[in-house]
Amino acid sequence: MPEIIGPDDKGLPYGSQGDLTFTTLSKHGMPLLRYRTHDLCTLTDELCACGRTHVRMGRIMGRTDDMLIIRGVNVFPSQIEHALLQVAGVEPQYQIMVDRENLLDTMEIHVELSPENMSDTVRELEALERRIANSVAAHALVSAKIKLCQPGSLPRSEGKAKRVIDNRKL
């Protein structure tokens, strides 16, 4: 049984957008009770043009959390932040650029270069990029391209920072 649930866990009427949840009705071993998919969509009980009367769901409009799916892997920006904090001297000032090239998702993480990580050799800066990429691969299970940026060049905001720019047209 599908339902649309609002942020306060109350069921919403047909036509409203909210978290799509499922409740199993005949499963024995592991029943699901209002299992949140965290996908945002709408449900409607309007008659379908073909004549069927069951509840239909609209297109999925987004997520209630900030999870992304990159090349089939679920990625949370908080995982990226955690990965960045594991690398010495890296401050979590970052922005994730997601795009699709040749049908494959790509992820590029722009990370601000902190003063203590600045080096006069390209070799050391490239090694830093690799350390960050390895940490991201270890924690978020995706391979991302790392691009170092000037300190202060990434937008700051009061409240929650916009960490993800998704340029894919899905």
Add this chain to the structure above:
Amino acid sequence: MFVKQISVFLENRAGSLAGVTRLLGKNSFDLMSLSIADTTDFGILRGIVADVKGAQALLTEAGYSVKVSDVLCVSVPDHPGALAGVLSILSDHGIGMEYLYSFFRSHGDHALIIIRVDKPEEGMKALAQAGIRMLSQEDLQSV
């Protein structure tokens, strides 16, 4: 006997380099020598100025990523083969070279070369033992 070099991180964006050089120029910092390392994504500007501390403070305040490093400023006779001689001394002692660039101004009939080695103390000793002349930070004022 080292010379201080300042290095600045440059984003790969139009106007990046112009911005840094304009800032230094406006504040009367004379870039005696400079070199730019470039990769696909970023560049590193390396330069020699007389007042390194002042330049570092100015650039850091303006939001740039800056580092000060010790480099060798080697004086070589200005004729073919001289540079090869200096580099051979370093390689004979197992000292690796990170990068090298020449100084804008010359020193009489000598050319000045900035060399950044991976083992600064050992590199300096090896060259000193071989009688190679190196300039100090004070010597730079008179170049």
